[in-house]
Amino acid sequence: MDISRLSHQGRSLQIFLLSLLLLWLLCGRASHAQKDVLFMHGILSGAQEFDYFTTLINEYRPGTRVHAIKMYEELSSIIPLWDQVAAIRDEFGPILTNTSSDGVILVSYSQGGIISRGILQSMKHNVETFISLSGPLAGQFGDTYYLRFFFPLFLKDNIYRLFYSDIGQDTSVGNYWNDPHHQDLYRNFSNYLGLLNNETFFVNPQSKEFRQNFLRVKNVVLIGGPDDGVITPWQSSHFGVYDANETVQPMEKQKFYQTDAFGLKTLNEAGRLHIHTVPNITHTHWHKTEMIFEKFVLPWL
Numbered sequence: 191m192d193i194s195r196l197s198h199q200g201r202s203l204q205i206f207l208l209s210l211l212l213l214w215l216l217c218g219r220a221s222h223a224q225k226d227v228l229f230m231h232g233i234l235s236g237a238q239e240f241d242y243f244t245t246l247i248n249e250y251r252p253g254t255r256v257h258a259i260k261m262y263e264e265l266s267s268i269i270p271l272w273d274q275v276a277a278i279r280d281e282f283g284p285i286l287t288n289t290s291s292d293g294v295i296l297v298s299y300s301q302g303g304i305i306s307r308g309i310l311q312s313m314k315h316n317v318e319t320f321i322s323l324s325g326p327l328a329g330q331f332g333d334t335y336y337l338r339f340f341f342p343l344f345l346k347d348n349i350y351r352l353f354y355s356d357i358g359q360d361t362s363v364g365n366y367w368n369d370p371h372h373q374d375l376y377r378n379f380s381n382y383l384g385l386l387n388n389e390t391f392f393v394n395p396q397s398k399e400f401r402q403n404f405l406r407v408k409n410v411v412l413i414g415g416p417d418d419g420v421i422t423p424w425q426s427s428h429f430g431v432y433d434a435n436e437t438v439q440p441m442e443k444q445k446f447y448q449t450d451a452f453g454l455k456t457l458n459e460a461g462r463l464h465i466h467t468v469p470n471i472t473h474t475h476w477h478k479t480e481m482i483f484e485k486f487v488l489p490w491l
């Protein structure tokens with residue numbers, strides 16, 4: 191046996207294995223680099239809300255294409271949601287429908303969550319994962335700073351008079367106002383949340399399409415918690431709704447769930463719905479907390 195020949199072979203093998211490892215690492219990196227993350231901001235705010243998470247993505251998953259949606263910021267966040275959804279679809283359609291991307295991930299905060307529902311239900315997108323940070327996904331019924339900001343003359347108990355009218359539906363908040371004491375009016379007027387949930391008296395001719403579109407998402411991740419302080423009830427972030435006694439009834443008790451009106455039940459039964467309750471996070475901190483990013487966003491990137 192020629193020892194030097196053997197060690198030479200050994201070295202070749204070593205170099206070969208090292209090259210393989212390097213190639214694997216490079217490909218691994220490259221595959222991460224081909225994902226797209228879209229961020230949709232909340233009411234009375236803008237794309238900069240996601241500056242912190244963008245920094246974290248650049249750090250943990252360098253090369254990921256991050257797109258913070260810089261539309262309908264600040265005061266224009268009150269514009270009716272179908273208008274916002276249509277314009278966002280136009281602007282970000284090529285990314286939302288990209289079949290070559292290694293994964294399109296839509297991350298939304300607060301009102302951005304209900305806007306995202308509109309996008310995901312109304313187009314043939316290619317979004318793989320939808321992550322909602324404290325979104326009023328099943329509506330809002332509460333006196334919060336933004337209600338007082340836009341509608342200082344109203345209280346939550348009487349604002350249905352405005353919101354459940356054609357004029358009221360010309361505001362984003364009216365579009366997802368869900369007053370448990372005036373459900374007949376809600377079903378007669380809510381042309382956004384009511385349509386998304388297929389619970390209006392008037393018929394949505396596209397309800398089946400809306401459902402098929404929503405089911406294109408592989409995984410839906412819902413994050414919310416009892417110390418939120420703005421989304422009311424906070425369980426709306428998990429599709430919970432107040433009943434007529436203002437007791438929160440969970441998603442499973444809702445007709446839209448039981449009839450699988452937009453695919454929520456299908457997603458849940460297939461293990462594609464991931465619901466997380468996180469205490470001690472106030473509304474403005476969901477997107478500013480590293481733990482939230484690490485536990486609930488990073489695993490999907």
Ligand SMILES: *[C@@H]1O[C@H](CO)[C@@H](O)[C@H](O)[C@H]1NC(C)=O
Nearest residue numbers: 224284285288289290291292
């Ligand atoms: C779609 O993804 C591919 C592969 O990552 C990329 O080259 C292309 O630029 C993307 N298209 C858009 C519109 O983002």
Ligand SMILES: *[C@@H]1O[C@H](CO)[C@@H](O)[C@H](O)[C@H]1NC(C)=O
Nearest residue numbers: 373374375376377378379391
């Ligand atoms: C629904 O709205 C129509 C007008 O758009 C009105 O005629 C009807 O009375 C309303 N019904 C309820 C239950 O509010």
Ligand SMILES: *[C@@H]1O[C@H](CO)[C@@H](O)[C@H](O)[C@H]1NC(C)=O
Nearest residue numbers: 370432433434435436437439
């Ligand atoms: C509300 O509470 C009352 C009294 O506790 C009860 O009779 C009624 O059935 C409740 N309504 C709903 C919708 O749960």
Ligand SMILES: *[C@@H]1O[C@H](CO)[C@@H](O)[C@H](O)[C@H]1NC(C)=O
Nearest residue numbers: 388393397398401450451452
């Ligand atoms: C939506 O509701 C209507 C009745 O109001 C029903 O005919 C239709 O099948 C529902 N769509 C879906 C997707 O469940």
Ligand SMILES: *[C@@H]1O[C@H](CO)[C@@H](O)[C@H](O)[C@H]1NC(C)=O
Nearest residue numbers: 417468469470471472475479
């Ligand atoms: C709640 O959050 C505050 C502020 O982030 C922190 O100082 C405190 O330790 C937290 N409390 C618990 C019980 O996690």
